[in-house]
Amino acid sequence: MVMVTVSLLVLLVVSLWLYSRHKFSYWAKRGILTPPITPIIGHIDRIGSSKQGRWMFDVEVYQKYSRNGLAGGYTFFSPYLYVCEPEMIRSIFIKDFDHFTDRRVFKSQSKNDQCMNEMLSNENGEQWKKLRSIVSPTFSSGKMKNLFHLVCEKADALVAFSLAESTKKPFVNMKLNFGRFTIDTIASCAFGLECNSLVDENAEFPKKADPFFDFGFSRLLIFIMLGIAPKLMSKLGINMFPKETQFFKNVVEETLAARRKGIKRGDFLDLLLEAQSGEDLSDPSKKQVLKDETIIAQCVLFIIAGYDTTATTLAFAAYELAKNPDKQQLLREEVQDAISQNNGMTYQAIMESKYLEACISEMLMVTVSLLVLFVVSVWLYGRHKYSYWAKRGILTPPITPLLGHLDRIGSTKQGRWMFDIEVYQKYSRNGLAGGYMMLSPFLYVCEPEMIRSIFIKDFDHFTDRQVFKSPNKNDQCMNDMLTNVNGEQWKKLRAIMSPTFTSGKMKNLFHLVCEKADALVAYSLAESTKKPFVNMKHNFGRFTIDTIASCAFGVECNSLVDENAEFPKKADPFFEIGFFRMIIFLMFGIAPKLFSILGLSLFPKETQFFKNVVEETLAARRKGTKRGDFLDLLLEAQSGEDLGDPSKKKVLEDDTIIAQCVLFIIAGYDTSSTTLAFAAYELAKNSDKQQLLREEIQDAISQNNGMTYQAIMESKYLEACISGKS
Structure with a gap:
């Protein structure tokens, strides 16, 4: 297998x-x-x-x-x-x-992202020309004037709400207010809705709009994935746009139905409907440009283009004006003059306000400067990380940003050995050369005598292997596992743990395994009488988790019988290595500190369930309950630690015991059930081999009056089947 x-x-x-x-x-x-x-x-x-x-x-x-x-x-x-x-x-x-004439666009393969594909900014060719010729006139000066009264209504509401807040609070959160003002304006101008989110803290519209601008780690990687493997994205069901897109599609569809019944507001949606009705469709060969789906897409684009950009610019402007009261006064005077000259604020007055335009342009320049600063900071960070070996006078091959030399090590165009030869021939100086695994440095030792010293004479200084320590506190369980510690801690922990896996100790657990094996056979036989086929992969998985629950956690979960058993449901996420999980592992290798700041964990949240189970079981065992299982063996090892010297640190803390129990799941669950499933499949295909194995097992049972640990160890053909040598 x-x-x-x-x-x-x-x-x-x-x-x-x-x-x-x-x-x-x-x-x-x-x-x-x-x-x-x-x-x-x-x-x-x-x-x-x-x-x-x-x-x-x-x-x-x-x-x-x-x-x-x-x-x-x-x-x-x-x-x-x-x-x-x-x-x-x-x-x-x-x-x-x-x-x-075309520019590059990003078309998602996912059907749920069709809205994005229909946007004006994401079209090309004739479709773009036709759509632009229809949509552009809706943004003419005359059409914008028709929308100006809607913007003024929301601006008046913003002023009134902010003034009212200033009398009740020591300070006013203008960033929040500008965001609510912007979304209210978009809701009114693009969707024909009055959501009044300034007054209503729980308004649905801004809650549904915010996810479009939550550019967290996973969202950023989705955009990268679109460039790498768009079809894989579609097959994995990964969408560029958040699920809240459906909310806005529903809103526009309902509003379109209402408008077609005669309701008019003179907003963006009316302008698009007017353009749609004006399309010449007399020629049946002509394709309609402004379909309802296309109108919906332009309305969603209105949010993306206008919400966060406008709110952020207004917030920056307000901040700078608050810091510079002299500039604020000049702007106030210009606005007051415009109001007095026009008997109120008008669209034309806004267009002619030069100082207002200068203030907004200045804010946009500040934003661009911040973006440039961010890019430069990232570049400097990369340069710093990749200067480790250069500072120590050690040469390295050319470095790929973020990946280091991982792309060369795993190259599809040349073997790893070819890269190693290149390093040896071109970059070795005094028997040493440097490399980077993503952002982590590693050393090439190229001089035979030095290699001999490392492996023999000085081996006690080079015993550790590479481990993956997560900086996230939620992953402490992973960090405490035997497979993930080094140095003295590893030596001590291994010295304590190894005796729990001796042949004698395993014999003590054998009766627990047999109980679960008997339950598996009985359940599978019962299923075979009721169903045309038995899902043995599923049954082997339930058998394995029942065995682990019994041997490592001291819990009887009986998941073979109980389909809703909690234990397997909590264990499955450890083995669901989907797209996001792979990306999280990649992110951990590239930027572990950012990984921690973003609150990302290598282990699923279900780890806490197993920690709680072990803590409860530990408390019960210390009151006298014994089962002769893995947990008892660890507790026995813990109580046998020599702590006479107060300077000695305890190795088997309770957290360490919990970590080894969770490791028992990771090491034993999916590996065992998959191996058993493959074995059953191959034996089903090869009935002659199956018969040989049955005969060996039946002989062992008859010779020992039942199946024993020793009989299993002596079953050569069984071992050959598992090893794939049969």
Whole structure:
């Protein structure tokens, strides 16, 4: 079964390699050269390199890879073309420009993201031209004047609400107020709704709009994933847009139905409906541009383009004006003059307010400056992390941002050994060279005598292996596991733990395993009389979790009989390695501190359930309850620790015992049930092998008056079946 599992893993790796090779063969099939490609990310690492400017990469492409004025490149798996010949560039920009008008768009494969795909900002070609020619007039000066009264109503409400708040509170949260004002304005102008979120703290509209702007870690990685594998995103059911999109689609659909019955407000939705009704559809070959889905998409785009951008700009402006009362006074005077000259504020007065325009432009410049500062900070952070070996005078191969040398180590174009030879030949100095696993440095030792010393003479200084310590407090359970500690703590913990897995101690647990095995056989036989087939993968999983619950946690959960048993439900998330879980592991390797700040955990929240179970069971065992299980063995080891020396630190704390019990699940649950399922499948396919195994087991039972631990250990053919050597 181990060999079958390994074969499947090899098949998966080969499939990934073939897929990558296929995607990165686009230009080669067309006779166009490309620079060396980094797996998955293409040439993104060279374009955004912290060691050379983009222009240096472009010069390299021009000088080395241009053939007949063309060279190829890849952004992730997407190909793009370098045009390196001046006359060809001139033709593209002038003579043949009508064939090269489109910009790059991001179309999601998910049906739930269809709204995003229909947006004006995400269209190309004829559809974009037609849609823009229809939508653009709705933003003309005259049409905007028609919406101005709606904006004024919300501005008056903002002023009144903020003034009222100022009489009740020591300070007013204007960022919140500007956000509520903006969403009220959008709701009124784009959706024809009065949500009054300034007054109603629980208004639904802003609650549904906020997730569009929650750009957390997972959302950011979804955008990256769209560039890498859009079809995989669709198959995994991952959406670019939050589920709240459906709320706005429903709102617009209901409002459209009402407007078609005669209700008019002179808002953005009316303007789009007017444009829709004005479309010439007399020619049946013409495709309707402004379908209802397209109108809905433009309304959602109104939120994305206007909500957070407007609220943030207003908040920055208010902050700066509060800091500079002289500038605030100048602006107040301009606004008051405009009101007195026009008997109130008008659209034209706003357009002619030069100082107001200057204040808003200044805020936008501040925002851009902050973005530049952020990008520079990220660049400096990367430069700092990748200077570790340079500061110590040790050479390293060229580094890929974020990945370090992980792309070269796992390259699909060359084996790991080829990269190691390159490091040895080009970068080894005094027998040493450096590398980076993402942001973590590692050392190449290239001198035979030095390697010999590490493995023999000085081995006691190099005993530790790489461990993964999560900085998140919620992952402390993982950090305390035997497999994840090093140094003296590992030596002491292993010295205490190893005796609990001796043959004699395992014999004491054998009766618990037999009880669960008998229950598995009885349950499966009973199922076979009721159903045309028995789901043995499911049954093996329930048998394994029942055995672990009994042996490690001292709990009888009987999940074979009880479909709603809590124990397997809490265990399953540990083995659900979906897209987000893989990305979380990747993030942990790249930026562990940011990982902690974002509150991300490597372990699922269900860890707490098992901690509680073990804590309760520990309390019961200390009152005298004994079962002869794994937990009793650990408690026995804990009580046997020599703590006569007060300077000695206790190794088996209760938290450490809990961690080993959770490790028992991770090491034993899915591995055992999957191996048993594969074994059953192969034996079902090979009835002659199955018969041989049955005969061996029946002989063992008859010779020992039942199945014993020793009989299992001596069953050679059973061992061969499990090992895949039968």
